[in-house]
């Protein structure tokens with residue numbers, strides 16, 4: 616398995632759960648800072664974890680990571696869990712793209728493109744912020760604003776919190792489009808988008824101002840005592856099950872925690888799916 620986003624939050628718990636429950640699993644984890652594989656070995660007891668220095672905001676780095684892994688193993692599963700939300704400052708990736716789109720969409724696309732033929736299962740973390748309604752986002756995230764993909768990739772919008780959070784929910788709608796398109800194209804691979812629900816207490820809001828960070832770290836985790844949200848550990852256990860358990864649904868499905876559900880009406884749009892796929896192919900070409 617190749618997994619992104621295992622260093623903290625939901626992904627950390629998912630990786631530990633998968634490694635502990637599957638002693639035969641060999642896992643490569645992308646790691647921006649180093650030391651992740653060692654930590655996962657210690658925590659899970661599984662020694663077959665290998666770190667790959669990768670910044671997913673750089674397509675060269677993503678290509679190098681895929682190359683590194685494919686020279687060492689046949690990768691049959693991919694978990695694209697890394698994601699970010701930028702609410703302050705400039706949002707430009709190493710390649711000059713809007714960084715939310717680069718990490719949440721293009722890096723996943725490029726890894727699927729490079730690994731595709733080998734894969735038997737791929738799970739990409741989406742978000743129910745893609746619905747854009749109060750029931751799904753509790754008023755905490757703006758609705759997605761879809762635009763032609765080449766525009767979504769441009770980093771020149773306003774550098775406001777609302778623009779950054781809109782880029783986030785839009786990127787998660789894009790993830791669902793991509794999963795639909797990849798599911799059509801990969802005959803032998805189960806491709807899922809996976810929604811963790813609302814999971815306070817992770818690092819996702821770390822770019823926000825001090826009040827939001829305090830609320831996210833100290834107040835919102837209380838919601839895990841209600842049905843409105845789940846803890847990072849519970850979400851991680853679900854992700855582990857979707858990635859390594861029996862197939863939960865037909866390829867292309869949107870899996871909400873552990874169960875396939877219908878994503879938003881707007882997320883079923885073959886024309887946008889095709890356009891996004893073609894744009895992502897062009898934007899990730901060497």
Ligand SMILES: NC(=O)c1ccc[n+]([C@@H]2O[C@H](COP(=O)([O-])OP(=O)(O)OC[C@H]3O[C@@H](n4cnc5c(N)ncnc54)[C@H](OP(=O)(O)O)[C@@H]3O)[C@@H](O)[C@H]2O)c1
Nearest residue numbers: 620622624625647670671672697698742813814817818819
């Ligand atoms: N928390 C929620 O309520 C919620 C709800 C719906 C969906 N999600 C999604 O769930 C996934 C996990 O998020 P989380 O809540 O667990 O947040 P988190 O604690 O911030 O974890 C995000 C992960 O993505 C990695 N990442 C971000 N940018 C990267 C980059 N440029 N290169 C390499 N790795 C990068 C982080 O690595 P570093 O440690 O190196 O930063 C970290 O491992 C994300 O896709 C997020 O959008 C979360």
